[in-house]
Amino acid sequence: MAQATRLVLFLITLLPGIQAGLSSPSCRCFPGDACWPSVKQWSDFNATIGGRLISTTPLGSVCHTSKAFGAYDARACADLKTVWPLPATHYETAWSPMQAWFTNFSCNPFLPPDAPCTTDPFVRYAVNVSSAVDVRKTLAFTSRHNIRVVIRNTGHDYLGKSTGPGAVVLWTYHLKHMESLHYTSPVYSGPAMRVGAGVQGFEAMAAAHARNKLILTGNCPTIGVTSGYSQGGGHGQLASLFGLAADQILEWEVVSAAGELLTVSPEKHPDLYWALAGGGGGTYAVVLSGVVKVYPERRTATATLTFDGSEVDPRVFWDVIQHFVVAVLPVVDAGGVAVWAVIEDSFSVTPITLPGGTREQLQSHLQSTVELLKRHKIPYVNHNATALFSALRSIAADDAVISGISMNVSRTQPPNNAVNPAWRNSAISVTLGTTYNYTDRAVDVQRQELMTKELLPRLELLTPGSGAYLNEGDFNQPDWQRVFYGRNYPRLEAIKVRYDPRDMFYARTAVGSERWVERKDGRLCRRGSGI
Structure with a gap:
């Protein structure tokens, strides 16, 4: 797994079913505790939700001789290894984390068959959500038994938000309904689409294209459009043109912690609407769907570029990279987005796009800027490009992968939402990654410490007071409240x-997670409880 981070340059009446568990022990009930529901209680609960309860069977169990999950299957194990890095391998399950770090090497398909394989690091059960009723009944049951709850859609997640030892998952992946509509409100009147929480980017875009429309989705086409992606901010190839994903949300349909089904908009529950739009997923309520803006289809110019620096002086290689990133700023300001990466001696742009533009316009944008830079021997407006790329070069020397997205998400007036204010004056979102070793946990720990303690601080020094993309940050970020949420954090905590x-x-x-601590055995306890 690549441990990655984004540097952005950056009182309710409780319903009867939930009222039952008002005593609040210091720790959530954990498998094996006396409070853990009996087999009959789980069975009875399953009956109330129409058999939608799923017990966890780790994917990697076919690679192990543990008797808990069936026989070892060498062929199935070999097949699994070939697809293990693919997101679909994990998002089509209710429990498997995409980021292997959070499995703590249990049921690891790359370890010997006799290596440990237990459900200890995983969620214990999932509820395949089909409606608000499923959510309400699950919240009532977990509240009554004081069990940890996790919200998961596809599980595209660097920070382990969509998993948790001993938890019950509310799995929204199969909420796939979509509806086109004309939306009218005091803040927007025009075409829109109602999108279920489980709808993925490629599905939403296909539905929009069928109506000659566009919808903002992520650079990764398999993310869920209205789930943690939009709730955390969300960028994509149309972000410079239309803003962040959180800026597209007109209303949310949610189930609150009290079990209430709410329609949330700038006019209805405006504080909750504000928090959901950029204040982080899995935090305030369970999102069932969202209404998002759609736009007329348009032609888009796109280009890719790959440059091999292995045969040139490293200084030349990095000068070319710096030159490209500076020169692409006019395209970004015109509504384009450029995704680029540095991996060892290779630089790639995959891709650069200019919505509404032509090939000639894209080429003209780039060429005219290059000519001006050569003629005047000055950089385009970028106050610290030299220092930035000096830092990136030093980071690459430590075998880190560097990826960047050049964009301008504030070309239009941003709506009032909880998006980290650092996004609004950002030019580049930079991602750093280190390789993940599937057979040596100690090495992974060292690489994670390198990320947190050495690599990220080199960039943070260049952008004091800025922030990071909360969906793709470092889960060990020391001052994450400020870095991920900025000045919005106190208001978000109150909500x-x-x-x-x-x-x-x-x-x-x-938001609010600092009140809790996950102990070494996975048990979730209130901080300072001493248990």
Whole structure:
């Protein structure tokens, strides 16, 4: 797994079913505890939700001789290894984390068959959500038994928010409904689409294209459009043209921690609407769907570029990279987005796009800027490009992968939402990654410490007071409240307390999570409880 981060340059009446568990022990009930529901209780609960309860069977169990999950299957194990890095391998399950770090090497398909394989690091059960009723009944049951709850859609997640030892997952992946509509409100009147929480980017875009429309989705086409992606901000190839994904949301349909089905918009529950749009997923309520803006289809110019620097002086290689990133700023300001990466001696742009533009216009944008730079021997408006690329070069020398997205998400007036204010004056979002070793946990720990303690600080020194993309940050970020949420954090925390006073919804680095600590055995306890 690549440990990655984005540097951006950057009181409710409880319903009867949930009222039952008002005593609040210091720790969430954990498998094996006396409070853990019996087999009959789980069975009875499953009956109330139409058999939608799923017990966890780790994917990698076919690679192990543990008797808990069936026989070892060498052929199935070999097949699994070939697809293990693919997101679909994990998002089509209710429990498998895409980021292997959070499995703590249990049921690891790359370890010997007799290596440990238990459910200890995983969620214990999932509810395949089909409606608000499923959510409400699950919240009532988990509240009554004081069990940890996790919200998961596809599980595209660097920070372990969509998993948790001993938890019950509310799995929204199969909420795939879509509806085109004309939306009218005091802040927007025009075409829109209602999108279920489980709808992925490629599905939403296909539905929009069928109506000659566009919709903002992520650079990764398999993310969920209205789930943690939009709730955390969300960027994509149309971000410079239309803003972030959170800026597209007109209303949310949610189930609150109290079990209430709410329609949330700038006019209805405006504080919750504000928090959901950019304040982080899995935190304030369970999103069932969202209404998003759609736009007329348009031609788009796109280009790719790959440059091999292995045969040139490293200084020349990095000068070319710096030159490209500076020169692409006019394209970004015109509504384009450029995705680029540095991996060892290779630089690639995959791709650069200019929505509404032509090939000639894209080429003209780049060529005219290059000519001006050569003629005047000055950089385009970029106050610290030399220092930035000096830092990136030093980071690459430590065998880190560097990826960047050049964009301008503030070309249009941004709406009033909880997006980290650092996004609004950013030019580049930079991602750093280190390789993940599937057979040596100690090496992975060292690489994670390198990321947190050495690599990221080199960039942070260049952008004091800025922030990072909370969906793709470092889960060990020391001052994550400021870095991920900026000045919005105090207001977000007040909204969290109002809508989820008992902290039903916990996620790592989510608002309010500092009140909890996950112990070495995975047990989630209130910080300072001493248990």
